[in-house]
Amino acid sequence: MKLPSWLAFEPLRQRLVEAGMEEFADHIQALCAERLNQPTNGDLKRWVAALEELPAPSERWLDASGSAVRVDGAAADDPAALRETLMKFHPWRKGPFDFLGVEIDTEWRSDSKWDRIAGSIDLNHKSVLDVGCGNGYFGWRMLDAGASWVLGMDPILRYVLQFEVFRRYAGDQPRHDVLPLLDTDLPPKLHGFDVVFSMGVLYHRTSPIDHLRSLAGALKPGGNLILETLIIDDDQPSVLVPEDRYAQMRNVWFLPSLPMLQRWLRRTGFDDITPIDVTTTTQDEQRSTPWMTFQSLPDFLDPQNPGRTVEGYPGPRRAVVTARAPKRSRPRRSA
DSSP: OOOOTTSOOHHHHHHHHHTTOHHHHHHHHHHHHHHHTOTTOHHHHHHHHHHTTSOOSTTEEEEOSSSSEEEEESOOSOHHHHHHHHHTTOOOOSOOEEETTEEEOOSBOHHHHHHHHGGGOOOTTOEEEEETOTTSHHHHHHHHTTOSEEEEEOSOHHHHHHHHHHHTTSOSOOSEEEESOOGGGSOTTOOOEEEEEEESOGGGOSOHHHHHHHHHHHEEEEEEEEEEEEEBOOSSSOEEOOSSOBTTBSSOOOEEBHHHHHHHHHHTTOEEEEEEEEEEOOTTTBOOBTTBOSOOHHHHEETTEEEEETTSSBOOEEEEEEEEOOSSOOOOOOO
16 A cells, blocks of 8 residues: 555655664554555545645744744735634644644643653754654654654544644654554564653553553663653552543553552663653643533543542642663573
8 A cells, every 4th residue: 555645754764764764664654554545534535635725835834942833934815714724623632833823722731741841851863752642742842852853653643634734834854753653563672762752641551561661662772761641649659540431531541659650660671760740730731622622621520629530539640750771681680
């Protein structure tokens, strides 16, 4: 199967080959072709058609230096029609974005999270893998922070197309890609990236240990992991396994305490594990908007006790930790 023309894969392939990851490039090219050519992808055709309705890239450019990732330049002929086109990609969850003056007020104020962690990480001249990247908002901020290039992975095609809305304004060599991939698509010993991000993914995995192993395998020896996940507030190594749903989400499996998260990281080979932020999620950071009209955080909390979810569990609290992959394989311990 061939990749669709709107997916600019060749520049990424060249970067992967230059980085010694030619087999990985072949592997993900085949996976993307298969997933993007499924006959059941009815919405994909509608989104691709909407891309063609956007203003031409000439005299317009991408700017990721502020809180909102922006397309600036020559004004749109019809701002109302532009807004209608952008709404065809609803819901917009990560952001914010600004497209020629049309402000996309996303469900998450992802800039708040970025501001909390950006000062504690070094991305200068680093290759980055962003697992579970959504629409690529963080990847643009990573490039602005000095990353040499960013590969984002997310299986939800809507988010891949939201990324494409902005990618076409980043020039012929944007150094940022988002592909419809999962962490399980990563080879076990890729060892190809200087930095790997996993933000908001771990608790969706039925095996958190396997997820951490896949992240470790993607890193170069001595590379850095930035991991963000839901946790519970406990100074002992413990874990919450929701009975059914957590904050109305069925796909939440394990919420560790910070000591347990650190233990998991040690068991999967990471060193230098450092918590850099622990923050309770508030309605200032996550809420419904005209660009994400479904239920959001206020609907998931107990109205009588906002410190707990509607199921009675502790309210969402998120930790960000950094960790380092070992610089070389550790010797096996004798029995």
